[in-house]
Amino acid sequence: MTDRYVVAIDQGTTSTRCIVFDRRGQLVSLAQQEHKQYFPRPGWVEHDAMEIWRNVERLAPRVLSRAGIGLGQVAAVGIANQRETTVIWDRVTGVPIGRAIIWQDTRTDSLVHTLASSPAAKDVSETSGLPLATYFSGPRLRWMLDHTPGLRERAERGEVLCGTMETWLIWNLTGRAQHVTDVTNASRTMLLDVRSLDWSERALDFFGIPRAMLPAVRPSIGGFGTASEGFPGVRIGAALGDQQAALFGQTCFTPGEAKCTYGTGSFLLLNTGADLIHPENGLLSTVAYQIAGERAVYALEGSIAITGSLVQWFRDQLELISSAPEIETLARTVADNGGCYIVPAFSGLYAPYWRSEARGVIVGLTSYITKGHLARAVLEATAWQTREVVDAMNANSGLALTTLKVDGGMTADNLLMQMIADVLDVPLVRPLAVETVSLGAAYAAGLAVGYWPDLDGLRRNWHIAGQWMPAMDPAVRSAEYANWRRAVERTFDWIQPA
Amino acid sequence: MPGTVQSIERAAAILRTLAGGPGRLGLTEIARTLDLAKGTTHGILRTLQLVGFVEQDRVSGQYQLGGALLHLGTSYLDINELRSRSINWADPLAARSGESVRIGTVLEGRVLVVHHVFRPDDTFQTLDVGTLLPLHATALGKVLLAYRAGGPPPDLEAFTRLTLTDAKALGTALEGVRDAGWAGEVEEFLLGQAAVAAPIRGYGGLVVGAIGISGPVDRVCDSRYRPRPHLVGYVRDAARAISRDLGAAR
Numbered sequence: 001m002t003d004r005y006v007v008a009i010d011q012g013t014t015s016t017r018c019i020v021f022d023r024r025g026q027l028v029s030l031a032q033q034e035h036k037q038y039f040p041r042p043g044w045v046e047h048d049a050m051e052i053w054r055n056v057e058r059l060a061p062r063v064l065s066r067a068g069i070g071l072g073q074v075a076a077v078g079i080a081n082q083r084e085t086t087v088i089w090d091r092v093t094g095v096p097i098g099r100a101i102i103w104q105d106t107r108t109d110s111l112v113h114t115l116a117s118s119p120a121a122k123d124v125s126e127t128s129g130l131p132l133a134t135y136f137s138g139p140r141l142r143w144m145l146d147h148t149p150g151l152r153e154r155a156e157r158g159e160v161l162c163g164t165m166e167t168w169l170i171w172n173l174t175g176r177a178q179h180v181t182d183v184t185n186a187s188r189t190m191l192l193d194v195r196s197l198d199w200s201e202r203a204l205d206f207f208g209i210p211r212a213m214l215p216a217v218r219p220s221i222g223g224f225g226t227a228s229e230g231f232p233g234v235r236i237g238a239a240l241g242d243q244q245a246a247l248f249g250q251t252c253f254t255p256g257e258a259k260c261t262y263g264t265g266s267f268l269l270l271n272t273g274a275d276l277i278h279p280e281n282g283l284l285s286t287v288a289y290q291i292a293g294e295r296a297v298y299a300l301e302g303s304i305a306i307t308g309s310l311v312q313w314f315r316d317q318l319e320l321i322s323s324a325p326e327i328e329t330l331a332r333t334v335a336d337n338g339g340c341y342i343v344p345a346f347s348g349l350y351a352p353y354w355r356s357e358a359r360g361v362i363v364g365l366t367s368y369i370t371k372g373h374l375a376r377a378v379l380e381a382t383a384w385q386t387r388e389v390v391d392a393m394n395a396n397s398g399l400a401l402t403t404l405k406v407d408g409g410m411t412a413d414n415l416l417m418q419m420i421a422d423v424l425d426v427p428l429v430r431p432l433a434v435e436t437v438s439l440g441a442a443y444a445a446g447l448a449v450g451y452w453p454d455l456d457g458l459r460r461n462w463h464i465a466g467q468w469m470p471a472m473d474p475a476v477r478s479a480e481y482a483n484w485r486r487a488v489e490r491t492f493d494w495i496q497p498a
Numbered sequence: 499m500p501g502t503v504q505s506i507e508r509a510a511a512i513l514r515t516l517a518g519g520p521g522r523l524g525l526t527e528i529a530r531t532l533d534l535a536k537g538t539t540h541g542i543l544r545t546l547q548l549v550g551f552v553e554q555d556r557v558s559g560q561y562q563l564g565g566a567l568l569h570l571g572t573s574y575l576d577i578n579e580l581r582s583r584s585i586n587w588a589d590p591l592a593a594r595s596g597e598s599v600r601i602g603t604v605l606e607g608r609v610l611v612v613h614h615v616f617r618p619d620d621t622f623q624t625l626d627v628g629t630l631l632p633l634h635a636t637a638l639g640k641v642l643l644a645y646r647a648g649g650p651p652p653d654l655e656a657f658t659r660l661t662l663t664d665a666k667a668l669g670t671a672l673e674g675v676r677d678a679g680w681a682g683e684v685e686e687f688l689l690g691q692a693a694v695a696a697p698i699r700g701y702g703g704l705v706v707g708a709i710g711i712s713g714p715v716d717r718v719c720d721s722r723y724r725p726r727p728h729l730v731g732y733v734r735d736a737a738r739a740i741s742r743d744l745g746a747a748r
């Protein structure tokens with residue numbers, strides 16, 4: 001009998017990856033392609049959806065040949081994608097109308113400001129479980145309809161379709177047969193009623209989105225049809241937002257289990273089971289996953305906009321290092337931050353503040369500060385932002401986090417991992433799979449087609465690959481935390497309303 | 499003169515020209531100084547750029563000596579970058595072999611552990627990144643020694659009865675490592691423990707580190723006290739995958 005495998009497509013912010021996994025959940029082969037980032041104006045960030053689809057088409061045969069396997073050995077394909085990134089395309093030609101607007105884009109700032117003053121705003125937040133912010137897809141769709149001549153009419157006539165990246169990929173993979181989204185991605189639009197799991201008429205009215213352009217909402221784990229392009233003949237078993245996929249890949253199936261993924265931004269998700277917890281302290285409630293025929297599982301989420309991207313900024317804009325991992329080497333040239341703090345509110349602050357008018361600061365500069373201190377401050381910014389989210393999470397859920405499961409590219413940074421364990425005062429655990437986003441998509445897809453029997457089977461694949469124990473003097477911890485908070489306050493109210 | 503390679507001579511001349519110049523130099527200037535065709539000069543510069551010996555200014559298009567030249571002779575690859583680039587392949591190695599994985603480089607005559615993946619049995623283990631191990635008594639160390647210019651370290655301390663303390667015996671063992679492409683170590687450092695390691699190569703095939711597994715002798719070795727062939731295969735596959743990602747094949 002020849003071995004069978006599952007393939008994950010991880011459509012991320014900077015690149016798209018295809019990964020082949022074996023039955024143990026171990027990586028067999030990987031193929032990756034970056035795509036172009038468009039910054040047409042300050043605060044605007046766009047992707048070319050067609051380029052991304054072409055990348056998937058190219059990566060598919062490449063990853064299979066690297067694994068030395070054929071299409072017949074692929075049991076299922078699963079998709080994990082950057083969330084909230086939104087694209088509109090022509091139903092007939094399949095050509096995107098303009099570029100996809102990505103989650104970091106803040107062009108809807110003033111639109112959101114205007115919408116917020118409407119009395120219905122509170123209801124929409126309540127229904128969708130999300131604060132009204134530029135981060136989500138709803139305002140973005142509205143902006144596209146407002147700024148493209150004739151688009152609203154075409155949308156009403158059903159001539160154009162919209163979706164987040166998984167919708168776009170599934171539509172293309174199935175040869176334009178399926179226009180569908182999964183509940184986790186839908187729960188990031190502000191258009192979904194998180195309780196009934198269908199589009200909310202009220203929210204559609206509020207944002208002015210014609211229902212005809214929206215995809216059908218499906219459970220995350222079930223069926224999205226069979227691919228005819230890319231992986232012809234293979235079933236698309238699952239689709240999940242990348243952070244929900246990471247939660248699944250970390251096998252956080254039980255209420256109370258949490259993970260934090262450290263990439264471009266960082267996202268802490270706590271499984272809250274079948275109960276939707278009312279979010280407070282700047283947290284979001286979101287769908288964690290839904291298996292077809294079962295109730296949805298919910299999560300509480302704390303989102304941090306800028307973590308790994310601060311390291312990228314340090315590398316590309318300040319040019320103080322030539323690769324991201326060198327930040328650790330540079331940070332280790334000094335013993336502490338020398339009194340310097342960096343708060344990366346580049347596009348405002350997400351959890352727990354949700355302040356879009358905040359902008360970044362570097363404080364505590366003296367002539368003593370070297371680039372080594374700055375490198376430390378860059379890493380510490382990620383640690384302290386995690387601490388603020390964990391505090392909010394503990395207060396909201398009434399549970400105290402006892403250990404944190406981590407994953408993502410930044411977990412290769414030992415100094416950072418130690419800092420996080422130190423400031424949280426809980427152990428940090430890295431599982432035997434850093435590519436947890438892809439793994440989660442693979443697990444979900446494999447589960448859908450019976451490649452893996454059940455959740456317990458998946459849990460048995462999870463092993464500890466590394467652990468960091470807290471070792472910080474409590475007095476230092478609280479003094480540093482106080483400094484960090486004072487630094488954060490200095491970012492507030494920087495952008496003045498026009 | 500038999501045995502000289504013209505393009506390498508030219509590359510050396512270009513580097514000398516850049517080093518002796520007032521700052522950055524343009525393609526035309528370099529070609530004119532050395533009386534070379536522009537096309538030839540450009541080809542050599544592109545190759546030098548690829549290996550990091552030359553950098554091109556984004557705005558002016560002019561050339562200068564690259565950062566990699568400055569690091570030549572010290573550490574070739576940043577250790578934190580080595581960890582970042584290996585992490586995806588170290589995990590599957592631990593999963594497949596069932597043993598703990600370590601990646602090492604040379605630091606002041608010893609093996610510096612730059613990455614450590616726990617044995618995947620969820621027992622309590624402690625990260626030992628930053629630990630220093632002896633070169634001559636570990637599989638990682640033997641790999642690093644085998645591909646390094648210069649002799650073995652002078653002090654061949656005995657850790658067990660089986661540690662190779664004789665320079666000649668060690669030399670023979672290292673030759674064996676180069677022939678086989680991997681190193682084994684059985685109870686030479688710790689009683690009851692055995693290990694297997696293979697070289698990680700960077701640009702141009704240069705060995706920049708070693709990756710290996712270690713565990714109890716009865717699990718790592720067969721009845722003839724030799725590392726089990728399938729484990730050796732896993733280690734070498736992981737080393738090759740990392741090397742491929744680091745650009746060794748080019």
Ligand SMILES: Nc1ncnc2c1ncn2[C@@H]1O[C@H](COP(=O)(O)OP(=O)(O)O)[C@@H](O)[C@H]1O
Nearest residue numbers: 012263264308309311312324325408409410413
């Ligand atoms: N060793 C490191 N130390 C700190 N940051 C790192 C390190 N390695 C990678 N990063 C950062 O992690 C991010 C990449 O992680 P990844 O999980 O691939 O992100 P994403 O999936 O969001 O693109 C980049 O922003 C990079 O700057």
